[in-house]
Amino acid sequence: MNKKTSSTRLTRSTRSTRSTRSTSSTSSTSSLIVHTPVLLHETIAALQVKKDGRYIDATFGMGGHAREILKGGANVLGIDWDEEAVRALPDPAVKVVVGNYADIKRIAEENDFVPVDGIILDLGLSMWQIRESGRGFSYEKDDELLDMRLSNLLSITASDIVNSYSLEELYEIFSKYSEEVNSWPIIRSLDRFRRMKRIMTVGELKEAIRIVTKSDATLARVFQALRMKVNHELENIRSAIINSYEILIPGGRLAVITFHPTEDRLIKRLIREQGYKGVRTRRIRAPQSFERSAQLRVITKNI
């Protein structure tokens, strides 16, 4: 990963220690990709941004949501686990911490940014990560190494998983994270491939899957499942929501944007389990294909 040096306002979460990425390819730090934040206006409206209020954008990415909050005269603390994904800061006054949103409470406290009026969790990846990061997130990039790690602190890559996990462990991943109906035939094909040669690239993984099905939807599901496993996504989302709720002021709002039924079910279960009230849900069928299943849930803290 390239080290970001462009801004002194990009800081690392204090518990972070750097480890080097073993298999990722390098990528350009300048990008023409513009991330169109999903449900931008709905999310900002739902947060009811107050002048001088405090808001955390816990999935900062390219700062689209943060930029809109700033327009309302509020203060923003950004968090993103992927240092490279923070392409530009919308305002020199904004501080972006490189850290895991699961640690949002600690990060906010360390930055003297508690309690907060609102929090955004825009789950998933940015367009830059999918198209340009070079880490094998997209099944369309055959030559990329199967890395998929969002943070340098993670040690296990997608390639490590497909090459070393048992058949049962792979089944658990594909069925739990993507509900892929062809999981077993795909796993058996992967196993035949990996006995001959270590599966290192997107193209090699695709070849093993294509023996079973030509479906792009299956490719997308398998890639998604691996990404979720590599980055412990469900565990992190769970901690992020519980910790976010704790640092909201009474009446404060947590806006969560999800893309997949797996994430969505987790949020619904958490809301029930934690007894969160005042939950409003909005599903938007957006014109851009990647936004198709985007869903916004807003949790308001009890007064």
Ligand SMILES: C[S@@+](CC[C@H](N)C(=O)[O-])C[C@H]1O[C@@H](n2cnc3c(N)ncnc32)[C@H](O)[C@@H]1O
């Ligand atoms: C959909 S993008 C957010 C885009 C952003 N809202 C914008 O307008 O540019 C999701 C971002 O969340 C970050 N992310 C994913 N998992 C994370 C985690 N556990 N902790 C912090 N950030 C995470 C990704 O690196 C990515 O930049």
